[in-house]
Amino acid sequence: MPDRIALTSALGPIAWLLVPVIALLFVALRLRRRLVYPHELLADRSGARPTALLLRMMRLYFDTALDAICAVVVGLALAGYPRPAADKGPVVVMDASASMLAGMRGDRPLDEAARLALSYYSQDEAGARRTRLFALGWDPTRRRHSLTDRSALLETAKSPQELAAGLESSESFMSVDYALLAGLARRGYGEVTLLTDDASVEGLGVEIVRLGAKPPRYLLLATAAWDRGSGKSVARFVAAGGAEPDSLWRLGPGGAAARAKPEDYEIRRSPSGFELALARPGPWAVRWDGRLLPFVAPGPPEPLRARGTMAERVIAGLKPIGGATGRGVMVVDRGGAGRPGSLSVAAARDESWLLPPRTTLGALVASGLDRRADLALGPAAFASAEAATPFWLARASSTPTADGATGDSRPTRVGDGYLYPDETVVTPPPGEYAPTGRRVVAAAGSPPERRVAVALALALLYGLKAWLGLRRRRAD
């Protein structure tokens, strides 16, 4: 039964939309001539069917009635009718973040989530739509959060352990973005149940099932910078819950790890953890509690760095300036042939070229990004808005590039994080190891609106009007 209050709310728009219809009817009635004349021959049409006669006599009212029906349909649509329908059944969403793997195998939040997901699936009523399983995670290849349908795992798993193993092999377990949950409702899924160990998340239209979170025990990279004084790269780590580094590993191309020699590093205790002073910049990994934490030790900031064909050409022009200012400048060639590109210039002084992942939730963000300097080249170019033209022409004629990267861009899994061929490292954000205290809302979103039904109804009505008009014109 339709919601009476909601229907009442539709009366307002309908009334407003009916105003012009009634006004047109009123004007038509006012303009209509009133005559006295015998009907006998006037109403007669040899061979005309009664319906045709009725159609002819009620022409104005048919038009008005169709206009009124259109007004009602549009008014109902404005008021949210027909109501959006979620007809794809219930869905269980599993948090596939790094924190779900905390603890001993069999006692991790992931294992508990697998048990719950299977129990939901087994409790489905016969004939009803089966529960579907989605994994809320992070796609390391595309470097963006994802919401992936893993129902096949749920349907084939015979035990929670099998389901957990399947998820471990298919998901990256880095971080999650709860905003993606809104897409489920838009895709027509009904009840959404989120299985998560994150105590800070609150559901809005989403049923939250909180899993037992483990006490904080982590070892995280806080900062990594080049120390000009010592001529070494210094990485500062924070540790909690008694986490201690077991060993230090040097990462080679493809993620190959080699044990660091004692002369390669110095380790110092700090109030929050420890510091590593590394003689060689590059990708490294710290092992703790059997887990491997990859990080990049930054090298000395070069005055000018370029990534991409166009960027290299720009750097060639910027070299005199970079040397004079003493600032680090990195020009990144983005985009590629056939799609919008841009030339970004990142300025930095004595710091990493990339912001630490703990502040960017794992995203790759260049530090010191200065949009105003995107098209800058030299002193003359800084003063000229037309400097972009030769840049763009040179770029258009250059070899196509994709995101400034060439060759194999597939990441390598190293411990908790991923090592990319360009020697960048992505690790789970700090929130995956320790509660941040920040409140996060997981909203279900709104189901898909039945705009097609409204559009079809309007198309039908206006088609009927057009047909009647055409018939009338043909008759005339």
Added chain:
Amino acid sequence: MRLVDPECAAIAAAFSRHDLRARLPESIAAKDPMYRRSGSSYDLKSIREYQPFDDPRAIDWKLYGRSDRAFVKEFYDEADDEVAFLVDSSASLSCAPVEEYLRFVSSMAFLLLSLGMSVRLWTFGSRLSERCVAARSRGSHGSIAGALASMRFEGPTACSRSFAQWRAGSRQRRAFVFSDFHEPNPTFRSSGGLFLIRYRTPFSSLALPGTEAEVRDPESGAVVVAPWGKADERAWAEAEASRDAALASIPRVFFRRLDPGTPRAPVYWDALERLYA
């Protein structure tokens, strides 16, 4: 309101000099009762002895009883000179050009009276009026004009029924029926001497093309919305033409349709020629 067209006097004078008039039987033209045609009126012409060619039914049996001789009475044929006017007074006539309509009827009566015929006028709506107005000479045309001037147009139309009533109860052999003939399938049985004059206002002169009109039937009071496009106008014209054709196709009937502004003099002349044919 002047109820006789000014040209009627000239038409009557011209028609009396027309060759056709010369061919008329003497009895019709005669003013002397000696030459009036014998007939079946109550106006006694003469009593004479029965002859073998007389109808035995005409024998006056009272005289036979008193005189033991067979005598027959002869009467004047009164109906021969009298023309019946059946004038439609239904409500639908109010949509026609009433003044022209009444003037036409009155002028026709004037012409006939001027030519020596008498006129007896009935009005009809749903049925024939019980009372009629008679005029025997041009001088008594006022009675006809007065009756026409006092007409009220109301009630439904029943041409066929009224005509049948008149035919059953009257002796006139010639009749003019003035009407708009707005009734389904009007039927008239005529042995000759029937004149149907249709007066109407075309609907196309009232409605604006491409618009709708709210039309009230003056007789039933019903209201319909009539769209007036080209197709509607065409359909209406076809229906009107069909009605005219049906009326004109009645055997031995003189039919004319008159619209507002139609010249009436030719119709007078044609009707008179047909009357004396």
